[in-house]
Amino acid sequence: MRISQKRIFGLLILFQLTIGLIAQSRCSFDEHWARQKKTNPRFSSQIDAVESRIQGRIQNLSPFESRSSFQIPVVFHVLWNTTEENLSEEAISTQLAILNQDFSGQNPDLNLIPNRFKSVAAAVGIEFCLASTAPDGTETNGITRTRTFVDSLSIQQVYYSSGEGQDAWDPDQYLNIWIAKLENSLVGFGSYPGQNIPAEDGVVIDYRVFGINDHPRLNLGRTLTHEVGHYLGLFHPWGDGIFNSNCAGDDRVPDTPLQSSTFSGQCPDSQNSLPESCGTADMYMNFMNYTNDLCLHMFTQGQRLRMLASLLEMRPGLLTSQACTGISQPNPAKGLVNIGPNPTRGSLYISSFLQGTSSVQLEVYNVNGQVVFQSAWDSLDRYFSYTLDMASWANGFYYLRLDIAGEELVRKLIKY
Ligand SMILES: [Zn+2]
Numbered sequence: 001m002r003i004s005q006k007r008i009f010g011l012l013i014l015f016q017l018t019i020g021l022i023a024q025s026r027c028s029f030d031e032h033w034a035r036q037k038k039t040n041p042r043f044s045s046q047i048d049a050v051e052s053r054i055q056g057r058i059q060n061l062s063p064f065e066s067r068s069s070f071q072i073p074v075v076f077h078v079l080w081n082t083t084e085e086n087l088s089e090e091a092i093s094t095q096l097a098i099l100n101q102d103f104s105g106q107n108p109d110l111n112l113i114p115n116r117f118k119s120v121a122a123a124v125g126i127e128f129c130l131a132s133t134a135p136d137g138t139e140t141n142g143i144t145r146t147r148t149f150v151d152s153l154s155i156q157q158v159y160y161s162s163g164e165g166q167d168a169w170d171p172d173q174y175l176n177i178w179i180a181k182l183e184n185s186l187v188g189f190g191s192y193p194g195q196n197i198p199a200e201d202g203v204v205i206d207y208r209v210f211g212i213n214d215h216p217r218l219n220l221g222r223t224l225t226h227e228v229g230h231y232l233g234l235f236h237p238w239g240d241g242i243f244n245s246n247c248a249g250d251d252r253v254p255d256t257p258l259q260s261s262t263f264s265g266q267c268p269d270s271q272n273s274l275p276e277s278c279g280t281a282d283m284y285m286n287f288m289n290y291t292n293d294l295c296l297h298m299f300t301q302g303q304r305l306r307m308l309a310s311l312l313e314m315r316p317g318l319l320t321s322q323a324c325t326g327i328s329q330p331n332p333a334k335g336l337v338n339i340g341p342n343p344t345r346g347s348l349y350i351s352s353f354l355q356g357t358s359s360v361q362l363e364v365y366n367v368n369g370q371v372v373f374q375s376a377w378d379s380l381d382r383y384f385s386y387t388l389d390m391a392s393w394a395n396g397f398y399y400l401r402l403d404i405a406g407e408e409l410v411r412k413l414i415k416y
Pocket residue numbers: 026027028029030226227230236
């Protein structure tokens with residue numbers, strides 16, 4: 001059986017049919033940029049000053065390139081109203097593992113980069129660690145949780161404890177990532193270096209596109225990869241701030257081709273031929289595109305240099321921060337299974353990235369040790385997902401056993 005592949009294929013067809021209905025922006029970077037440009041008379045000169053610092057650092061980057069990895073301490077601020085929005089530590093660690101894979105060239109779908117672009121693909125060499133020390137010196141798990149009393153929040157609301165949000169931890173020492181239910185179909189925003197005031201510096205992301213989830217297009221945790229790209233000085237491939245379809249915009253990175261499409265809601269078939277615009281093949285699989293998560297695979301060498309330069313020049317405090325000292329890093333291979341919601345009323349969503357081609361076995365036992373559900377999948381390619389329907393099951397405890405390529409994982413489930 002290849003249920004997850006069928007499911008993904010079915011979803012892809014569904015996407016093609018519903019592109020018109022769900023073509024909201026992947027992130028609100030361009031809108032924010034346009035608003036700033038209109039309302040802040042000093043905006044252009046500020047951005048020019050940042051650009052000249054980034055370019056200057058790129059020119060002088062060679063001494064730093066031998067350093068294999070830069071480490072950025074991260075704090076996640078979970079803003080929640082319903083229990084579903086109060087994401088588990090497991091969901092957060094899964095997302096962090098995906099982020100680290102994507103920034104280290106360890107993502108399992110790296111082999112799907114079309115031949116045309118393989119030579120420019122880069123392992124960025126930035127590692128993200130959960131903070132173990134809070135700003136007041138106390139121990140932390142790198143996650144804050146704040147109960148909100150509204151249905152959804154604007155991006156502006158998430159930044160302040162005096163409103164419905166959570167104040168940033170010192171943005172010179174931590175990458176602040178706020179997770180909330182955002183209003184107006186916004187999925188995320190990453191602040192460009194030197195652009196936001198410190199209290200609003202970091203990344204905001206909707207909980208529905210966080211980690212491995214059941215969003216129809218943004219389900220594999222790539223929204224955070226994309227937004228952290230902005231935070232580290234990257235633009236969308238179609239231009240430095242505002243979308244235009246006439247090939248006039250550029251992202252200030254030499255090895256990403258110009259393009260006139262955002263690829264929003266799309267997953268182009270590259271096996272036959274690459275889509276083209278502006279006279280060249282489009283790098284739709286670049287993390288800074290709006291392409292569906294399943295078809296995003298890479299940063300380029302040029303983007304790597306721009307991100308390292310932005311980090312060293314504009315965010316140097318992160319590299320000397322002691323916020324992660326003493327914590328052991330999560331093992332990406334083990335952190336990539338997502339099971340939830342738990343407790344559940346009915347549907348239990350189970351998913352995982354796989355290392356290459358793998359087999360998966362799933363069994364569920366009741367408290368008497370009797371098998372109440374059993375299934376197995378062979379030759380899954382890179383990704384497993386299955387929705388277990390427990391709606392008709394008796395309420396109570398169960399034990400789920402998942403075997404992925406010989407590695408066993410057991411979880412206690414609660415049906416209510
Ligand atoms: Zn963006």
